[in-house]
Amino acid sequence: MTRTTHTDRYFSPDPAVRDVARRLYASVADLPLVCPHGHVDPRVFADPDYAFGTPADLFIIPDHYVVRLLYSQGVPMEALLPSSSEEEEQPEARDRRHRAIWQTFADHFYLFRGTPTGMWIRDELRDIFGIEEKLSGTNAQRIYDRIAERLAQPDFRPRALYARFNIEVLCTTDAATDSLTHHQQIKDSGWCGRILPTFRPDGVINIDTPNWRANIARLAEVSGISITHYQAFVAALEQRRAYFKAMGAVATDHAALTPFTIALSDREADAIFQRALRGETMPDDAARFTGHMLMQMARMSIEDGLVMQLHVGAWRNHNRAVFERFGSDKGADIPIATEYTRNLLPLLNAFGNDRRFRLVLFTLDETTYARELAPLAGHYPAVWIGPPWWFHDSFNGMRRFFDQVMETAGIYNTAGFNDDTRAFCSIPARHDLWRRAACDWLAGLVTRHIVDEDDAFAMARALAYDLAKLTYSL
C-alpha cells in the first residue's frame, strides 16, 4: 500500500518538531495493524469472493459520520440511504440511485473540510484507490467509475485488502446470542487472516433493550439453557463466554448509558429479572440490573481472562423521528456528561486490585480524562484507558487525549489504539492518523526535552503496536 498523500500530514510545521516526528513515524509506519476493537462485519471475510458493492455502499450508506453531517445541512435521509425495496430493484435502477447518492455526497463534500471523516475519505481515495483529485460535484461520476472499476477487481476483495493493509489481527463485535457462523466459516476456510469475535451481551443484559425478551429466548436457544430465572441467565452467559473464548475471543464489550455499578444480592437480581420477563419492570430496574451485571461480567473476566471493555455515555437515538423511520446508527447518538469515580466504586472495590482483571474504559466525555480516568488507571492495577472514541477519534481528539491522560496515567496504563470502525477500508487511514498524531505529540516532548529520543522511539512503538497487543493479550 502506498502512502501518497502529503508525507508530512498532521505533523507540526515547526521544523525541529517535524524532523523528530518524521523519524519517529518512520520507525512505526510499517508495523502491522492490531485491531482489538471494531465493528467490521465478519461476513465480509467468510466468503472469499465477497465484494463491497458500489462506491456508495462503501463510503456513504453505512457510515453514520457521513450521513449525519449531510443530514445536518438539509440533505434528506432519503437521498442518502438505499430504498427499502432495493433488493427488488433492477441493477440499472440501483446503479442510478447509488450514483445519485454519490453525487449528493460529492456536491456537499465541502462540508467535511477539516473533519476527520474528510481526511479519512481523502486518504482512502488516494492510498487505496489511487485517486488524487479532490472530490467535487464536477468529477463525482468519473471518480465513481474509477472506484467501481477497482472494486470489481480481485485485489479489492476484503481478504486481499486485509493482507494489503498489513492487518495482524482484527476483532469483530458480536452479540452474545450470535452463533458465530461467519467466524466458523473463516476458521474452516483455512485462510490465514486472524478475525476474532468479541462477546457483546448488551442485548440480553440491558433489560430495556427493544426485543429483550426475544433476545433472552435466543440466548436460551444458542446456549441450550432454559432461562427462567437469574441463575440460569448467568449460567447461559458463562456458557456463551466459554464458546466465544473457544472461538478465539480475547475480550468482551459493554455499552451502557452510564458506568453505574452496584452489587445486588441474587434475590434482588432475580426479582428484577422476573419482572423483566413479565414485562413489568419498575423505574430503576434497568439501570440497577445493568449495574449489577457489569459486576458479574468483571467477575467472569477474572475467571476466564477475557478483557472487559466499557463504552459509556451515548444517548442513543436522540432523534426519535429519524430512529422510527430509518433505524439506529444514523448519526443521532449524542453524548452526555459521564461520572466514573463514584459509579465505578463498587466494581473497583470488588475487582480493581486483581491483576488478572483488565478493564478498558472508553469515554465520550473528555472532561473525565484528567479528572477521573487517568487517576483511576494511574492507581488501580485492573484499569486501562481506551483510545479516543467516536467523536474524539480525530487529530485534535488525540492531542487532547495525549495532553490530558498521559501525565497522570503514563502511556503504559493506556490500551494503545483501536479503530472501532465498521468501515473496513478506513482502517489504514485511522491507524495512520493515530501513529502520526502520537509521533507528533512525542516529537513535542522530545523538542521540549521532556523525554529523550530513546524513550520517544520506545513510546512510539508502544503506542502504535505493543500496547494494543499487550492489553488484549493478542
Next chain:
Amino acid sequence: MTRTTHTDRYFSPDPAVRDVARRLYASVADLPLVCPHGHVDPRVFADPDYAFGTPADLFIIPDHYVVRLLYSQGVPMEALLPSSSEEEEQPEARDRRHRAIWQTFADHFYLFRGTPTGMWIRDELRDIFGIEEKLSGTNAQRIYDRIAERLAQPDFRPRALYARFNIEVLCTTDAATDSLTHHQQIKDSGWCGRILPTFRPDGVINIDTPNWRANIARLAEVSGISITHYQAFVAALEQRRAYFKAMGAVATDHAALTPFTIALSDREADAIFQRALRGETMPDDAARFTGHMLMQMARMSIEDGLVMQLHVGAWRNHNRAVFERFGSDKGADIPIATEYTRNLLPLLNAFGNDRRFRLVLFTLDETTYARELAPLAGHYPAVWIGPPWWFHDSFNGMRRFFDQVMETAGIYNTAGFNDDTRAFCSIPARHDLWRRAACDWLAGLVTRHIVDEDDAFAMARALAYDLAKLTYSL
C-alpha cells in the same frame, strides 16, 4: 480605518503558519462587518447628532468586563460608576469625576495584561483614536484629553463610525414590550445604515423576572391584547413577533438559566400563568413555564422564519450586595455547568428536523462544545452553534472553540461570528480578533496538510462573513 497595531498580532510565531495566516487574513480583513447579535443601544443611531459623552462613558462605565476586574482587585464600585445624581451635577464636577474614574482605570490598567479587554482597548485606542502610547497612570489625563477632543468631532458620531467601521448590518436586542421607537426614527430618518431589532421576550416569558407583572401589563398595552390567560399571552407574543419582523427583525433571543425544555398542555401552561398573575407560583413553575415557552418560540420561529437564539448558563447577579446597590450587569454573573443533550430533547424531537427552523445555541460551558453541541449541530438540520460567548470571546476561547467544535460539526453548522457587545467602538476590534484567530487556526490546518489552501480561503471567508449572513438570512 487604519489597523496600525502590530500587523501580525495573534498570529503564530511559526514562520510557515504566520505566512499562511497573513495571506488568509488579507483576503478577509476588509470584508464588511455583519453583526447579527449585540446590545448596542439603537438610540445612538436614532439621533444623527448623538455623542458618546466622556472617555469614561465610552470605555469604563458601561463595560462590565472593565468594572468587574477593577472591582476584583479592590477598587470600590463608587470609584468606577457615575454618581446617582450625575444628571444634576455641574459639567465641571462631572468632568472631574469622569477624569477621576479614568485615572483609576489607568492606574490599574496593568490588571488587564493578557486579557481580551486589554487587547480591545489597546486596539480601539490605536485604531479609532490614533493613540499608540500604552495607557498608564502617568499619561492618563493626556490620553483622556485626546479622546475627549476626538469624541467632540462630527466624525466620531455613531453614524459616522458605523460607516467608518464598514458595518453592513447591526442587530440590536430589544424587549418584547419595546415600542421600537428608536428603530422607527432610524427608518424615518432616511439614513442608509441598517440597524435591525431582535425580539427578546425574557421579561415576559421568565415568570420569575423582577417586575414580571408590570412587564405583562406593558405587553398588553403595546399589543393591544388583554392578557388575562395563557392563550392571550401567546397571541400577544405572536403579535409582537409580527411587529418586530415588520420592523426588520430577523431573529429572536432567549436567555435562561438552563436549556430545559418541556411541552406542557395548554391547561397546564395556563394554570402556571394564572398562578404567576396572582403572584402565587410554586417551586418549579418558572423553570417549567420557560421550558414550555421555549418550545412555543420554536414553533413560532418555524411559522414566521425568525432565527431563534438561545443563550444559557449564566447565574445572574451572583453578588447580591452589588446587585442591590448597583444593579445588573456589573460583572457579577457567573456561569454554571450546562446540559443540552437531555434538556433539548423535547424541543428537538418536536422541531429539530424542520429545515425551516434555525436554532443557534450559545454556551458558557465549554465542556459542551465537543460533547454535546457539536454532535447536536452535526446531526439536527435545525441546530447551529453560535460563536464563543462572553467569557470565551477571546483568543484562547476561539482556539478552544475551533479545536473542539469543528471536527465534529464542520464549520458550516456554526453561525460565524457575532460581537455581542454593548460597546459600539469595540466592534471592529472584536471582529478583527475573530478573523485573525480564524485565519491563524486555518493556517495551522494548512501547514499540517489537513486542508489545502483553496479550502482554507473559502473557510476564512465563510467564518469572517458568509456564515453570519447565511445563518440569519441577512
Next chain:
Amino acid sequence: MTRTTHTDRYFSPDPAVRDVARRLYASVADLPLVCPHGHVDPRVFADPDYAFGTPADLFIIPDHYVVRLLYSQGVPMEALLPSSSEEEEQPEARDRRHRAIWQTFADHFYLFRGTPTGMWIRDELRDIFGIEEKLSGTNAQRIYDRIAERLAQPDFRPRALYARFNIEVLCTTDAATDSLTHHQQIKDSGWCGRILPTFRPDGVINIDTPNWRANIARLAEVSGISITHYQAFVAALEQRRAYFKAMGAVATDHAALTPFTIALSDREADAIFQRALRGETMPDDAARFTGHMLMQMARMSIEDGLVMQLHVGAWRNHNRAVFERFGSDKGADIPIATEYTRNLLPLLNAFGNDRRFRLVLFTLDETTYARELAPLAGHYPAVWIGPPWWFHDSFNGMRRFFDQVMETAGIYNTAGFNDDTRAFCSIPARHDLWRRAACDWLAGLVTRHIVDEDDAFAMARALAYDLAKLTYSL
C-alpha cells in the same frame, strides 16, 4: 545549586518563542522560592542533624505519585513500602529491603516517561545529587550508593538544603490540634530559616473524620476549653487560630469533598454538634456542618487576617482494600466533578466583598477554571485562584491553567505558585517547572503580540515570586 539538565527544558522549540522564554526565565530563575502551601514535615527542620534516611525513604516510600503508578502496573504495595516491623529490623535487613524497593522502582522507571514525577526525579537526581545518568534496572544499585553517600554528608541535612535551595519561606500544614512543638523548636534554635505553620482544622470540622471524637478531646486539651457544645467548639478554634498566628501562621487550609457552604443558626449547628458528640449523626449532618464551619472560618479570617485556602474535589481512599491494609495517601484519591458557583454563593454573599478577606480556591476539576473560578476571582474582591493542584501540577496542567484562567481573571487574581509537596527535595524542581512554564506561556503572548516585553517581564516576576508573597502577605 546548579541547573544542569537541559537549559531549554519545557520551552517551545520555536526559535522566536524560545528566545523570549529564555530571557524571561533568566530574569526569574534565581529569585528565592516562596512556599506558602505544602506538606513538608516541620520535624525535619527542628533537629539540625536530621537525616533523610535511604534513597528509598527520600524518593519512593512517602511519594504517593510514585507508589500509585508502580502499583497500577502490577507492583505489589508490599514491594514498595517498608515493613510494618521496620523499626525492629537490623540495619542490614533494612538496607537490603530499601535497596530492593529502589531496584523495583528503577526496573519500572520507564513507566514515568513523560510524567511530571519522572521529570522531577530526573531533575532532582541531576541538580541535587549530580547524577546525570538515566535511572535503569542496570545502574540502580550504583545510583543508590551515590545518593546514599551524599545523604550522609552534612550539606544534605534539611537546613543546609533549605539554604541551598534558596527558600525564603516555607509553610507547613498542621492539624488544628497540633501543639506546634517542632515549630517551637525551630524558633528556639535560632536558625534563620523561616518555617511557618498553617492551621488545618479538617479533623475537627469534618465530623465524619475517623476519630473525630478523639480529635475533639485533643482540641479541648490543647485549647484548655471544655468542648461540650458548639459555642465552646468555635471558641476553641478561635483560640487555636490565635495560637497559630502567634506562631507565625499566615493562612488556614481546608479540605472538603465539595465547596458546599451554608449558614446555619447557632441552634442548628449545635444540634448537629451534639449528635456528632453522641455518635448519632444523620445523613446530611457532616456536609451541612462542614459547609457551615467553612463560613465560620471565613468570618474568623476577616477578623484575624489569616488567608483561607480551600482544597476540594478529591474522593479520598477510593480503594478500600488499599486503605485498610496500607492507610491513606497511597495514590488512591480520585477527583470528582466540582461545582463552585452555587456552592460558594452563601459564603461569598456573606464575605466575598470584604477586602480584608482572602479566599484561595484550588480545584481538581479543570472544567471550572474558565467556567467558574476565573469569573468568580475576576469579580469578587475576596477570591484568588490557587495554582494547578496535584494531578494538574504538571507542564500541561499549567498550560491549561494559563490558557483557561488568565484571560478572564488576569494574573493578579491568582495566587502565584505553591509546590504543595511533602517531598522536600522536589521543591526546586517544582518551582523551576512553574517558572519555565510561565515564561514559555508569556513568550507565546509576546510573540503573538498580545503583551509587550515590558509587561511580560513584570508578569514573569509576579508569577514566579511576587504574587505568592502578596497573596499570603509574606
